[in-house]
Amino acid sequence: MSSRGARLALTAYRTLGIAASPLFSAYLSYRAAKGKELRERRLERFGYASHERPVGPLIWFHAASVGETNSMIPLIREIRRLNIHIVLTTGTVTSAKVAAERLGTDVIHQFVPLDLQPAVKRFLEYWQPDCALIAESEIWPATLLELERRRIPQILVNARMSDRSFARWSRRLSIAQALFEKFALVVAQSDIDGERFRDLGARYVMVSGNLKVDTDAPSCDPKVLAQYRQQIGDRKTWAAISTFEGEEKAAGFVHRALRERDGQLTIIVPRHPERSDAIEAELVAQGLKVARRTRNDIIFPDVDILLGDTIGEMGLYLRLAEVAFVGRSLFGEGGQNPLEPAMLGCAILSGGNVQNFRESYQILARRGAARMVRDTEMLAKGVHYLLTNDTARRGMIEAGASAVQEMRGALTATMKGLEPYINPLAVKARLLPKTSEED
Template sequence: MTRPTGLLLRSYLVAAQAIPLAAPGLLRRRLAKGKELPDRWREKLGEAGLPRPDGPLVWLHAVGLGETLALRGLIVAMAEKAPGVEFLVTSTTRASAEVFAANLPPRTRHQFLPLDAPGYLRRFLDHWRPSLSVWAEQDLWPGAVVATAARGIPLALVNARMNDAAFARRHRWRRVFADLFSRFGLIAAQDPETARHLSALGARDVRVTGALKAAAPALSADPAALGQTRPALGDRRRILLAASHPEDEAVLLAALTSLQPRPLLLIAPRDPARGGEIAVRVKTLGLTATRRSLGQGPTGDVWIVDTFGEMGLWYRLCPVSVIGGTFGPTEGHNPWEAAALGSAILHGPRTANFTGDFATLAAAGAALPVTAETLPVALTTDHASMVGRATALSAAARNGLAPLVDALTALAGLE
């Protein structure tokens, strides 16, 4: 397997040997702030929290919540293709671990990725002994990539996404990326733009396979919570603002004040810690709000569902969803979670982070772009005809995973 050839990569690997000097203290400080799980933070030191299952194991890594959830469709398809294979998913954030635990695909377990120090990675790889290492989107840890390749474990990069701004940030480090990409046996991009950028950074034979988010299975929902919440909502028309930011909330709340009778607006903030802030804003507009995190039910104009891991519940209960991040600089969030659960998709004009996804939905008449001016009418319109088209696109994406699955199983010798 190719050895590190660039001075920058060699320098990084030398510097990474010092990570253990600071890592335990840093992780303990994060633990004190609630940013790490008390019973699992030592996984980031390479200490396994679970036993290794028997048989071949595919290790997949994604950085955060959305990227981790997007891997589920690929895992399901690989599990069907290779019935004897087990799966390990790693990520780095607490939220990704907690939500993924409620949405585990078959034969799958989760661990935190160790910090990028040689000793931590050695412990991790000695324990898990993967047959294949699959990295998703943009998150590559140089030490982990080099250590994995040095053991002869095949590497793949899937669902890669890189817009012009991300490419510009990485271009100065192109020699490092070229060193890393030389270790990958398969590199798959979401779109042609990403493929061009990866090639310019030194990747070879980049294939375009589309986005994995569209192929992800529906998010789960706790049956007891579903049974308790549905009657509490009654017959009121329900609108979900999903993964919201302040700019989205301002537009939705302004539209809500203009409507009579008012639908019930459920606001699921991207950061649930903002629930109190949102409640104050609602009240300044003369509307009433309740918060799920405080045990309050949907008795006001707005129900702030400020909890983690319940998006599958809200999409099931709301016939219409407005995708957050599309009225401000966040530039959108994943629309496919709503599509998979039959909630009609509305979105604002700012979708740069998911341009291809929203374009695909729009071309099929499966989503409706709105502005602050057109939103009030859209909130009172029946969008049932869009739902079937969006669901069909999700199903087609899942069926389209076969070529990538075949390539990955062949790379690992798991056919």
Template sequence: MSAGRWAYTRLLWLAAPFIALRLAWRARRQPEYLRHVAERFGRYGEAPRSPVIWIHAVSVGETRAAAPLVEALVQRHPEHSILLTHMTPTGRETGRRLFGDRLLQAYLPYDYPFAVRRFLAHFRPTLGVLMETELWFNLIAGCRQARVPLYLVNARLSERSYRRYDRFRGLAAEALGALEGILAQTEADAGRLIRLGARRVEVVGNLKFDLTPPAAQLAQGQALRALFGSRRPVFLAASTREGEETRVLDAVARLHVPGLLTVIVPRHPQRFDEVATLVARRGLTLQRRSEARPIAPETQVVLGDSMGELFAYYAACDVAFVGGSLVPLGGQNLIEACAVGVPVLVGPHTFNFEEAAERAVAEGAALRVVDEAALAGAVAALLADAPRRRRMAEAGRAFAQRHRGAVERVLARISAGIG
């Protein structure tokens, strides 16, 4: 074990009590964190009987990004079991909703050497895929020792993340150099990874462009729109993060659009009640999506307190703001909204999707707003201009279609490692 990884592992052991406390703390809001706890330490049930292709998707966004790759692997390698691992209950639930019982699901263990050994001995994967930027130093070293080819796929590294990893350049370079291959989203991502010491880096594009809006969810969107009221203008704030709903509601307060219905879908389900309370404190009339009843004419805000319906929400609105971007959190995935064909608004903070956001704006599929006042102005202008909304919708679909193809490029690269 290198000196850097020894120090990292020692810190993990020192942090063990705090990791357990954090798990218990998070379980206060999401009791699911206390389910399958043994898996987090490398203890699993019955071992799979068929060879395993393993994909790690830490949470919701990575799980959704992995979906087209998972589907392609299921079709092309029916003799293999697909194992999808996560770190969060919401990621695990997203995988269950997307794939049902067609594949195996488990938590990836914490990055202790003993837990990594148990995980690899139990599942014995033929090949492993880490989605986006998941550098687990002992896991990567364990796969190298067990001769499990491990790829970093859909890899991205913002300038902010690069600076964080650069403080531990030796350890990062050791991990990146031990990977079988790194398949980056963009040239900028590849460049930053190479500067950190990565080798065998290729640019293959973003898997999220290959995710086709499910027909069932598009139909569900039509049903949602009927519940909302087909003649009411609908503004959607999707995947909002903590501190952002206040800004969205400030923007809505500036609007004077007759009959406007605002739909807010928080990114994390544990915040549903918090957002409902925030809306109530504003004196606004609220209904929850979970009530599954028509929206009353006097209702001003709908809380999207459901899981796995984001495409439906996009299909049911006139204008969509994609969250995580009015606050400095890097933004959520705007590609899904573009693919559905809805005019998209994003805030100034989109470093998690910088190239996609810049291209969407340049190609007329999205508009960038700098604050809540600009958000209000953009929503008002778009709701008053149906031809402009149609042009942006068409540009969004074309933008999403134009950049597809990453799944085939990834498959071509990793197929040699699949028996």
């Protein structure tokens, strides 16, 4: 497709979006019925604001879901120290909850407007952001076009490009170039990510490292942690976290294979807790006794599995274990973030399908903090070895802490790259008359 064809395709996308706008009300009603939208805040998805815009410079941050929101928090806090206001948009109910819990009134939260020209236009006309910072890999054509039309600098931060996404964009190279050239700056997680964004048309690219390494380790309620530790007692414990379909069954197999020798407790934390009823039924069918976090079930000595069917409690589950298998790596593709278990003192096991976190795994494996397994049988052997070999387990845990320290620095690098866009806003904020609250 030629560059002219790409422009025509993007114009058609925007036009079709305008025509289809009325249909999205029914779509959002359906999502609200499923618990995926807050019914009382649906108008935000059409660009209607539910909060007053503060006076002074303002940056629009967008983070799709929980992981992206958590990765943006250190950057958001650094920019708020400069007295620059922030409106943070996310796309899920759970990420909105995370934003409220971790950022409170430091930011104004809104649900991201649908990628429809009327909704995006309405959102931008109200909030009038001085700059837009978009997390990781969110590419929405109508939004990018509207930001460009208003000459609002748009920057992709902590940017990553998976193998699958790169292949998909490469097949539509003219459209990719027409979109990616609109970014004033792309701050990429790794050299590979940076090269891919350049190949797809981004003009200004820098590499910072992964902001997720500079986030705080997930916290937990110390009273709940103490309660579970008392119930577990001296049983060996391992966790299978961020699991996808098929991996819970594999964790059940591992548990049954080791139960007679190790007497361990297995913690399973699915990536999508709404699957928990089906997961429990599958585990019970394997002859396993399951306790669920949402039911506050007591972990009696005969409990085989603690099913972590809550959101935002990864800090609790990982503190209960010293060995963690990170999912979406044996079944499914791409892997999940291994940094949280490394931060919280776990030896890490993973399948080989970790393309989305390739660089993190390479560093962890090189340090001796992570081991890759080919299949369920190899996973069982790895879990048994680490549960019973204190020296090996502790060595991997210490190596993980060292690897995390080695990877830090992305926040400093990102702030340096953002200086041309942030510094003028910081000066403008300092020149504004102080309110009584600021005094």
